[in-house]
Amino acid sequence: MxxxxxxxxxxxxxxxxxxxxxxxxxxxxxxxxxxxxxxxxxxxxxxxxxxxxxxxxxxxxxxxxxxxxxxxxxxxxxxxxxxxxxxxxxxxxxxxxxxxxxxxxxxxxxxxxxxxxxxxxxxxxxxxxxxxxxxxxxxxxxxxxxxxxxxxxxxxxxxxxxxxxxxxxxxxxxxxxxxxxxxxxxxxxxxxxxxxxxxxxxxxxxxxxxxxxxxxxxxxxxxxxxxxxxxxxxxxxxxxxKTLSLRLDRHQKNAWLVAQYFQQHPAVKNVYYPGLKSHKNHEIQRSQADGDGGVLSIRLNDGWDSKKFIEGLKIFDLAVSLGGVESLICHPASMTHESYALELQNKIGIDNKLLRLAVGLEHQEDILEDISNALKEAKI
Incomplete structure (x- = not known):
């Protein structure tokens, strides 16, 4: 089977x-x-x-x-x-x-x-x-x-x-x-x-x-x-x-659209998602995996405030974890990787501008609209 x-x-x-x-x-x-x-x-x-x-x-x-x-x-x-x-x-x-x-x-x-x-x-x-x-x-x-x-x-x-x-x-x-x-x-x-x-x-x-x-x-x-x-x-x-394959297909579809949106938006300095051809190891990913998942990370440009962006989101909840049906956003430096020493965070690239998004199963237009509105509120 x-x-x-x-x-x-x-x-x-x-x-x-x-x-x-x-x-x-x-x-x-x-x-x-x-x-x-x-x-x-x-x-x-x-x-x-x-x-x-x-x-x-x-x-x-x-x-x-x-x-x-x-x-x-x-x-x-x-x-x-x-x-x-x-x-x-x-x-x-x-x-x-x-x-x-x-x-x-x-x-x-x-x-x-x-x-x-x-x-x-x-x-x-x-x-x-x-x-x-x-x-x-x-x-x-x-x-x-x-x-x-x-x-x-x-x-x-x-x-x-x-x-x-x-x-x-x-x-x-x-x-x-x-x-x-x-x-x-x-x-x-x-x-x-x-x-x-x-x-x-x-x-x-x-x-x-x-x-x-x-x-x-x-x-x-x-x-x-x-x-x-x-x-x-x-x-x-x-x-x-029982529904893993169905959910992952939708997670990935939504994450791909979000990654593309961020890649073209002036508010975003970096997008980290292996499905993008711009990812440094995109070809390795293609050689060993059949998909790229529903998680991506971004780093905002200096003209946008990360805290205001998070607070402006309505669909994305500020929470640790990922993989549920709902969209979540977290701040790795203070939420999931706070146990890393500041020196190591800086060396790796886990700074205050880095945000991790676990894209859920909501309608894609609602997700993109939520992100768009939040970025407008985050403009300094």
């Missing part, structure tokens, strides 16, 4: 007599076993729950992955993957990643004797210069919030040559637009809070993997850490996935 059909019909099938078309919610912490020498698939819900297993299987099918793990949040998923590291190991990360990931790397790693190094451009990084204790590469592509693109094939191949794991945060595109495992990555992580769930009503995380040994380690950590998704939220995540 193709993606849209798998999204609706994938996962576990209800094996009860009623044959429900929606997999049931199993609100049970524990499951009775037939005998001491006959334990079943489900024993205790922290280790495994039928409803959670359903959405894990569903997400794995969509990813072309052998295994899927679902967690209580995107950061729970990232933390699970970082749990593979040992004292003395080192991680390479790209220079703009989700603020929560940076907070973990820059604060928690040191307590566990783990090192990290920021790589400004993985596309031109020489892995032969990497320290011998580098065990993992963690990249976001497109990155948050500057929508930079990393060549997954190239980085994965070079990392594999040095026996380094490649982890890709694919939150912005999902498996509908990009499948990093098929491009050579070892592990894919998601904040499923975003596009997979799609309605700003739950937190969830996903980890995808093909390797049996890696899966066994991650499954052990999932059970040990206990940051699992509840049965009700697992059901809601599976429900959101």
């Amino acid at each position: 193709r993606y849209e059909s798998i999204a609706i019909h994938g996962g576990r099938m209800d094996d009860r007599e009623k044959k429900a078309v929606n997999y049931p919610i199993y609100l049970s912490s524990t499951f009775a076993q037939p005998s001491l020498d006959q334990f079943q698939e489900f024993v205790y819900s922290r280790g495994n729950n039928p409803t959670r297993s359903n959405v894990e299987n569903l997400a794995a099918e969509l990813e072309d992955a052998k295994y899927g793990l679902v967690l209580a949040s995107g950061m729970a998923a990232t933390s699970l993957v970082f749990g593979l590291l040992k004292q003395g190991d080192k991680v390479l990360i790209n220079n703009n990643v989700y603020g929560g990931t940076w907070r973990f790397v820059s604060n928690v790693f040191a307590d566990h004797g783990i090192e990290y190094e920021i790589v400004n451009d993985f596309n031109n990084y020489n892995f032969d210069t990497a320290d011998s204790n580098v065990k993992m590469v963690f990249i976001e592509t497109p990155s948050n919030p500057l929508l930079e693109i990393t060549d997954i094939r190239k980085v994965s191949a070079e990392a594999k040559r040095k026996e380094i794991l490649t982890v890709v945060d694919n939150t912005f595109l999902t498996s509908y637009f990009q499948k990093p495992l098929n491009l050579g990555a070892d592990i894919v992580v998601y904040s499923a809070t975003k596009y997979y769930a799609g309605h700003s009503d739950i937190l969830a995380g996903l980890v995808m993997v093909n390797n049996d040994e890696l899966y066994a380690k991650l499954k052990f950590l999932q059970n040990t850490y206990g940051g699992i998704l509840s049965p009700i939220d697992s059901f809601l995540l599976a429900r959101g996935i």
Whole structure:
């Protein structure tokens, strides 16, 4: 079956007599076993729950992955993957990643004797210069919030040559637009809070993997850490996935129109969206992804006030997160990437003029009209 059909019909099938078309919610912490020498698939819900297993299987099918793990949040998923590291190991990360990931790397790693190094451009990084204790590469592509693109094939191949794991945060595109495992990555992580769930009503995380040994380690950590998704939220995540392709098509269509509008408006100095031919890594994006997603960032010119622009918007809510049906705008320097030191923000380009927009599913004319009116109010 193709993606849209798998999204609706994938996962576990209800094996009860009623044959429900929606997999049931199993609100049970524990499951009775037939005998001491006959334990079943489900024993205790922290280790495994039928409803959670359903959405894990569903997400794995969509990813072309052998295994899927679902967690209580995107950061729970990232933390699970970082749990593979040992004292003395080192991680390479790209220079703009989700603020929560940076907070973990820059604060928690040191307590566990783990090192990290920021790589400004993985596309031109020489892995032969990497320290011998580098065990993992963690990249976001497109990155948050500057929508930079990393060549997954190239980085994965070079990392594999040095026996380094490649982890890709694919939150912005999902498996509908990009499948990093098929491009050579070892592990894919998601904040499923975003596009997979799609309605700003739950937190969830996903980890995808093909390797049996890696899966066994991650499954052990999932059970040990206990940051699992509840049965009700697992059901809601599976429900959101059913319309994922439809929503992403509309998100992307609207984002493309907004990006083009900004590109031609005198108020906007920079537009960061990989779908634009002006994007520095547009060709890499075309080579590895089938779409560009619904997120873009802009930097206003000096003659326009960012605060007034935000306050002038009626459809776009000022809020963190993305991927819901509604349009959101945020100020990365103070809202999503405030954990970055000011010096690092300035070095990367996360300044007070930078704004990130998650374009929703509203009518395109309403979205453009809202932006146009807000820019008029923002003129100094």
